[in-house]
Amino acid sequence: MSTYKIAVMGGDGTGPEVTVEAVKVMDAAADKFGFKIEKTEFDFGGERYMRTGETLPDSGVEDLRQFDSILLGAIGHPDVAPGILEKGILLKARFELDQYINLRPVKLFPGVECPLKDKKPADIDYVVVRENTGDAYTGTGGFTLKGTPNEVAVQSAVYNRFQVDRCLKYAFEYARKHGKKARGVGEENTLGLVGKTNVLTYIYDLWDRAFHEMGEKDYADVRRDYYHVDATCMWMVKSPEWFDVLVTGNMFGDIITDLGAITQGGMGIAAGGNINPEGVSMFEPIGGSAPKYTGMGVINPLAAVCAMGMMFDTLGEEQAAKEIEDAVKWVTGEKLKSLAAGKMGYSTSEVGDLVAQKLVD
Ligand code: IPM
Ligand code: MN
Numbered sequence: 325m326s327t328y329k330i331a332v333m334g335g336d337g338t339g340p341e342v343t344v345e346a347v348k349v350m351d352a353a354a355d356k357f358g359f360k361i362e363k364t365e366f367d368f369g370g371e372r373y374m375r376t377g378e379t380l381p382d383s384g385v386e387d388l389r390q391f392d393s394i395l396l397g398a399i400g401h402p403d404v405a406p407g408i409l410e411k412g413i414l415l416k417a418r419f420e421l422d423q424y425i426n427l428r429p430v431k432l433f434p435g436v437e438c439p440l441k442d443k444k445p446a447d448i449d450y451v452v453v454r455e456n457t458g459d460a461y462t463g464t465g466g467f468t469l470k471g472t473p474n475e476v477a478v479q480s481a482v483y484n485r486f487q488v489d490r491c492l493k494y495a496f497e498y499a500r501k502h503g504k505k506a507r508g509v510g511e512e513n514t515l516g517l518v519g520k521t522n523v524l525t526y527i528y529d530l531w532d533r534a535f536h537e538m539g540e541k542d543y544a545d546v547r548r549d550y551y552h553v554d555a556t557c558m559w560m561v562k563s564p565e566w567f568d569v570l571v572t573g574n575m576f577g578d579i580i581t582d583l584g585a586i587t588q589g590g591m592g593i594a595a596g597g598n599i600n601p602e603g604v605s606m607f608e609p610i611g612g613s614a615p616k617y618t619g620m621g622v623i624n625p626l627a628a629v630c631a632m633g634m635m636f637d638t639l640g641e642e643q644a645a646k647e648i649e650d651a652v653k654w655v656t657g658e659k660l661k662s663l664a665a666g667k668m669g670y671s672t673s674e675v676g677d678l679v680a681q682k683l684v685d
Contacts, residue, residue: 330364
């Protein structure tokens with residue numbers, strides 16, 4: 325019997341509440357599919373920071389390295405200045421554990437109200453592979469003349485070929501394995517590069533060359549498309565059915581995946597994985613800590629449940645991942661009135677129960 329060591333970081337606000345539900349479903353899946361989960365909880369987050377001044381200490385990173393995977397609730401506390409926890413915990417974990425892929429499916433589930441006119445689940449079903457270690461996120465830059473009328477601020481988008489290549493390789497492999505043809509819903513598996521080659525003529529030129537070189541050499545079976553990022557935003561609204569697998573840099577990936585999330589029903593359902601294919605990955609609902617709903621039992625835990633499903637997929641428990649997703653689809657399609665906090669028709673824990681129960685039925 326496989327045993328998985330999972331670190332659970334509930335984090336801030338509603339993070340711990342949704343994580344409890346994800347763990348509930350995780351335990352149900354372990355029972356059903358015959359594997360064992362050893363969980364260890366960590367309290368990194370705003371409360372601990374206010375108590376101790378510590379975000380994610382280096383020793384915490386070393387601890388996290390010992391696990392097969394990490395489940396994260398949410399990071400962000402109303403009493404802590406913006407940036408401290410995000411950089412000190414979330415980005416630190418992503419960088420130190422070299423989770424160089426941020427995998428964000430954009431998938432409309434049945435029964436979910438979609439803000440795009442006439443779009444159905446078959447129309448919104450694609451994945452964004454967001455590079456997760458480079459770009460404007462590296463902190464390369466600084467100020468001169470700070471605080472004066474002539475102040476200058478520079479923050480550079482930085483990529484090296486190695487980072488681009490490893491991300492592209494993941495994306496091509498992903499498209500080959502999970503693209504539309506592989507899923508039996510299209511004629512081809514397609515990888516679309518999202519860039520801005522008309523203005524960012526250095527970094528997206530590098531991406532573009534690397535993309536076509538690798539595609540031509542190793543992935544002739546995967547069709548290659550290119551979209552400028554601004555146009556991508558239009559098509560994500562107007563014709564999301566065009567997309568299959570998209571790959572892009574960190575900053576564009578951050579922005580377009582929030583747009584993607586709202587087209588699939590919002591933060592109650594959108595999940596992502598910070599993946600190090602050779603190391604320890606971390607899965608999270610991509611919504612924030614929703615402080616105003618903390619402790620009320622009204623927040624939607626499905627994004628956390630879906631994140632946990634993605635974790636199983638990455639651990640190689642593909643059947644468990646698939647059945648968790650099917651159970652979530654059943655809950656959105658047959659049970660919930662809305663995905664919005666307080667409007668689901670069920671409490672947070674009842675939604676967790678519904679998924680767990682459906683899974684074992
Ligand atoms: C996300 C978030 C983070 C990011 C923030 C909280 C640092 O927006 O996971 O998309 O920009 O990556
Ligand atoms: Mn974001």
